[in-house]
Amino acid sequence: MASSVTSTNNNTKTIDKWIDMAALMRIKDMQLRAKSVVDGFHNGLHRSPLHGFSVEFSEYRPYSEGDDPRSIDWKLFARSDRYYLKKFEDETNRRCYLVVDQSKSMEFGSLEYKKIDYARTLAATLAYYLTLQRDAVGLLTFEADVTEFLAARFRPGQLKRILSLLEKPSQSTSTDLQRPLAHLADMVRQRSLILIVSDFLVPVESLRQPLSYLRARSHEVMLLRVLDPGEVDLGWSKASMILDLESGREMYVNPDTARASYQKKFNAHEQALVEMCGQFGIGWTSLKTDESIELALFDLLFRQQNAGSRSSRARSSRSGGAVRASAGGSR
Amino acid sequence: MSFLSPLFALAGLAIALPILFHLVRKRPKDRQLFSSLMFLEPAPPRLTSQSRVDQWLLLLMRALALGLLAAAFSRPYWNVAAETDTNSAGLRRMILIDTSASMQRPGLWETAIARVEKIVEQSVPTDVLALYTFDRSLTPLVSVEEAIGTAPSQRQQLARAGLKSAKPTWMGTDLGSALVNAADLLQADSDVSTDSSASASEIVIVTDFQNGMSFEKLAGYTWPSTCKVRIERLEPTAMGNARATLLTSTGPEEGLSKPQAVPKGSPRDEPSVRVRVANYSPSAQEQFQLSWLDAQGMSVPGSVTKCQVPSGSSLVVQMPSPPVNSQALKLEGDRSEFDNQFYVAKTEPVQSTLICLDARNPLPEDSLSYFLEQLPLSSPSRVVRYEARAPGSDEVWPTPSQSPLIVASHHATVPDLTELAKYIELGGHVLWVLDAASEKLTEGLRSLTGESSISVSEAKVKNYAMLEQIDFRHPLFADLSSSRFNDFTKVRFWKHRKLELQDDKGWQNLARFDDGSPALLSRAQGAGKLWILTSGWQPSQSQLALSSKFVPIIAALFRLSAPEESDSDKHTVGGTLAWSSGEKLIDPTGVELGGESGLLSSQTEQPGIYHRIDQAGRDVRIAVNLDDSESLTTVADVERLERLGVAMLDQRPQERKEGLQRQLRAVELEAKQGWWRWLVMGVLGAVGIESLLCIARNRFA
Structure with missing residues (x-):
């Protein structure tokens, strides 16, 4: 999974050629912003090798009485003189929930925009993209507790509602992932894809219980971590008083002396997060705010593809095929 | 310049704090x-690498405020020659030296x-220094009057001169x-010398x-409140003391004097005496050795007895009876000798000799002497020989010293009576037993008494007569x-004589018969x-x-006629020994007491064997010992004096008192000068300037 993080960093330069995030974030209309990303993604997608997955062949099954004769593969009958039914993956409308962290720590930003702006754009992009796929999309925003919740629907105006909720200014308090996720698990009974957009600057152990609970409810979970480049490499050079956005605590920090220790702890924390995701079969994507949002779409597509193959494999295993365990989604 | 509380000056080190704070790099503002x-x-915030202080004036004010505050608390004062009146008035100081x-x-x-010399040295010239020694009595070396009459500058010299004549005695305390x-002397002095x-x-x-x-005299005495007593207690080099005392059979400790240790090898029938060995705490010695010393001070062979007495206890030891030539019982093993x-x-x-002047009777029991000669009148110190003498x-x-008592009967003749009258005049005692009445007897009695x-x-x-009105108070x-x-x-008298006295002056009637007539009379002649x-x-006369x-x-009569030397071992140093004219008393050093002064008594001044030599050259040895109380060397409680009402002086060490006095002087000087007030004012000024500087700096900034 660590390799996926590395690959993200490697791909950054390539993606940067396609989309200028600073220019994108200057677009005030969030729908337009999302549309720009998704369109660009689609344009790029045509050139990509990942096509033809939407209606996927699943299996052949011998015909038995009572089966719909329309499903018989006549070409195979012509070749083998036997009736086989050709089964395809059903194209279903999936439920997808976007969980967006709007806590105080997301207010940080060393670039022209803050992490929260990036996270909102990312959420809007994903919502737009999923709506285009005719998936039901819902939204949950949270700080210390749930601030907004919109159930997943596929109906006209749903995207607008989502975007308006995302544009709503937040109260900006401390982060608490436990209660929002528990709330979500209670509210969402049906199996859904849950995309959590946050900086995850909380102790790893506090995430373990709610995420495992979500997984236990058969939800597909994907963590989209949004980080400012300044958070990764302590992006200031002068010793100064550091004010914690969430707790308000002050600390005198000399970055020259503190950088090594900070990065060591930061990497250990991220490593622990990745390991936890692998353990629970949770998708993981880490995005820096100077990286393109399309990467998240790539991850999503990749995960959907994996999820599709996994479900077809599961069905074949139920019909006597081999079962292969799948790790958590990764780009 | 001195400080009353110099430790507070350490607070001046706090000046380092503002300097440090000024050197500390300020926290970044952004x-x-x-x-x-x-x-x-x-x-952590770091100090600047360069020792560069920006706000010199502020730093100066802050350091000044702290320094002045520390100085104010340490209470400075100048050591000016301020006269304090602690020594201006002298003391009437009487030094009593124990010479017991x-x-x-x-x-x-x-x-x-050495202690007295130190006290004399520490006295100021205005002190009246009287010097006395005391044991059984108070002896002046420098009397109070003498000290008052001496010029103040000469008083210490006088006391030192008087001290030279002091020496310890052997008396009790x-x-x-x-x-x-x-106290009486000091009181008298204060009454007289008001100036x-x-x-x-x-x-x-x-x-x-x-x-x-002994503190007995203090019991009924009202101690003057103006007179304070200070005890300068001396520590001996050797702690503890032991004492051996010979117990006599008539002594008060007879009941305690059961033998508890018998010397090994001594036969039980050998005459022995009991010796009490007391070991007074705190004593490191427990093993002791007793022996008899002869007249030359040498140990008598075979008389050594060993004993073990734990510290703080006493033991009664049985040891061989002292040989005739022994003069002392010596205790060895005790360091306080x-x-x-x-x-x-x-x-x-x-x-x-007891002489009985009586005629022989055919029946022995009809004579007085028959019963007298059987009387056991001898004692360890006296051998009584009986002699019956025929009348005429x-x-x-004999002289009264040879025969202190003569018993005469009605058979005594006229020459006998003449001799008896002389004998009585010389000090002899005559018991005339009127066992028959006769005219001759009456004449004889008249001639003997002169009445x-x-x-x-x-x-x-x-039938019989009985005794009454017996004077039991008579010895x-x-x-x-x-x-x-x-x-x-039960003593009945079948016969008795009736003695009629026209003038009973001088006669002492010791007993009467029940008919009222005198039975026993005495008269000094x-x-x-x-x-x-x-x-x-x-x-035939009575049942007596x-x-x-x-x-x-009869034994009491003989004892009255010849009094023994009473308890020759009980004389203590300081007691009086008397002798009669013609006798002389020689002390243990060989000096004749009294000498040519004609005195017939003298106070003993040292322990030892005194010799009383009578005219016949007979030597009577008298043992004079130390007062037993002197051996009780454990330290007495000073509170005993306080309980008896004696006003005790503060017993704190002199150095400490001097220190306190210095401190008092310092407090007085400091109170007069009051520098600390000015220093506090300085602190307030410095703080004010510092505040103004800060305000101005912030405004301009």
Whole structure:
């Protein structure tokens, strides 16, 4: 999974050629912003090798009485003189929930925009993209507790509602992932894809219980971590008083002396997060705010593809095929 | 310049704090927002690498405020020659030096002299320094009057000169008497010399303050409140003391004197004496050795007895009886040797004769002498020989010292009576037993007493007569005064004589018969005494000789006629020894006491064997020992004096008192100068300027 993080960093330069995030974030209309990303993604997608997955062949099954004769593969009958039914993956409308962290720590930003702006754009992009796929999309925003919740629907105006909720200014308090996720698990009974957009600057152990609970409810979970480049490499050079956005605590920090220790702890924390995701079969994507949002779409597509193959494999295993365990989604 | 509380000056080190704070790099003003501090560690603020102070004036004001504050708390003052009146008024100081026998312990006297010299040296010239020694009594070396009469500059010199003549004696210690006398002397001085510069009086007692001191005199004495007592207690070099005392059979400790240790190898039938060995705590010695010393001070062979006495206890030891030539019991093993010899005067018993002037009777029991010669009158110190003498005998009449008592009967002849009268005049005692009445007897009695009115006649006795009105207070009957022995009803008299005295002046009637006539009379004549018993003790006359009263009465009569040397071992140093004219008393050093002064008594001044030599050259040895209380060397409680009402002076060490005095002087000086107030004002000024500077700086900034 660590390799996926590395690959993200490697791909950054390539993606940067396609989309200028600073220019994108200057677009005030969030729908337009999302549309720009998704369109660009689609344009790029045509050139990509990942096509033809939407209606996927699943299996052949011998015909038995009572089966719909329309499903018989006549070409195979012509070749083998036997009736086989050709089964395809059903194209279903999936439920997808976007969980967006709007806590105080997301207010940080060393670039022209803050992490929260990036996270909102990312959420809007994903919502737009999923709506285009005719998936039901819902939204949950949270700080210390749930601030907004919109159930997943596929109906006209749903995207607008989502975007308006995302544009709503937040109260900006401390982060608490436990209660929002528990709330979500209670509210969402049906199996859904849950995309959590946050900086995850909380102790790893506090995430373990709610995420495992979500997984236990058969939800597909994907963590989209949004980080400012300044958070990764302590992006200031002068010793100064550091004010914690969430707790308000002050600390005198000399970055020259503190950088090594900070990065060591930061990497250990991220490593622990990745390991936890692998353990629970949770998708993981880490995005820096100077990286393109399309990467998240790539991850999503990749995960959907994996999820599709996994479900077809599961069905074949139920019909006597081999079962292969799948790790958590990764780009 | 000095400081009253110099420790507060250490607070001046706090000046380093503002300097440090000025050197500390200020925290950066710009704040950096950050998402989370969970991966960050705080860095301590650092000092600037360059010692560069920006705000010199502020720093100066702050340091000045702290420095002045520290200086104010340490209370500075200038050591000006301020006169304090602590020594302006002198003391009437009386130094009492203990010269009792316990001061003979090793090292004590030298310490006492040094201590007195120190006290004299520490005295100011205005002090009236009187110097006395005390043991049984108070002896002046420099009297109070003498000290007052001396110029102040000469008083210390006078005291030092007086101290040279002091030396320890062998007397007991009567501290109570010494203190009472000293207080009276000081009081008298304060009453008389009102112009004396000395205002208060102090008695300094330089003593070992041993437990054997007597405080009795203080019990009824009202101690003057203006007179304070200070004890300068001396520590001997050797702690603890042991004493060996010979117990006598008539001593008060008879009940305690059961032998507890018998020396090995001594046969049980060998005469032995009991010796009490007391080991007073705190003593490191427990093993002791007892021996008899002869006249030359050498140990008598075979008399050594060893014993073990734990510290703080006593033991009664049985040891061989002292040989005839022994003069002391020596205790070895005790480091305090001043009381290690207990002197004993064992002399040859005195030879005495009891003469009975009586005619022989056909029946022996009809004579007086028959019963007298059987009386056990001898004692360890006296051998009594009985001699019956026929009336009218031409034998030489003995002196009273040779024969202290003569018993005469009605057979005595006229020459006998003449000799008896002389004998009585010389101090002899005559018991005339009127065992028959006759004209001749009446004449004889008249000639002997010189009273012509005396008449003797036979009393008419119906059945029997009994004694009454017995004077039990008289020494003759004192032994029989107890209720167990004072029943005389069984002593019946068949016959008795009636003695009629016209003038009973000078006669003492010791007992009467129940018809009222005198039974036993006595009268002093010259140096001697005449006793008259108006009945005989023979069975034909009475039951007296056969009764149990006879022996005690005659023995008491003999004892009265020849008093023994009473308890020759009980003389203590300081007591008085008397001798009669013609005798002389020689002390243990061979010096004749009294000498040509004609005195017939003298106070003993040292322990040892005194010799009283009479005209015949007979040597009577008298043992004089130390007072037992002097051996009680455990330290007495000073509170005993306080309980008796003596006003004690503060016993704190002199150095500490001097320190306190210095401190008081310093407090007084500091209070007069009051520098700290100005320093506090300075602090306030510095703080004010610092505040103004800060305000101005902030405004301009």
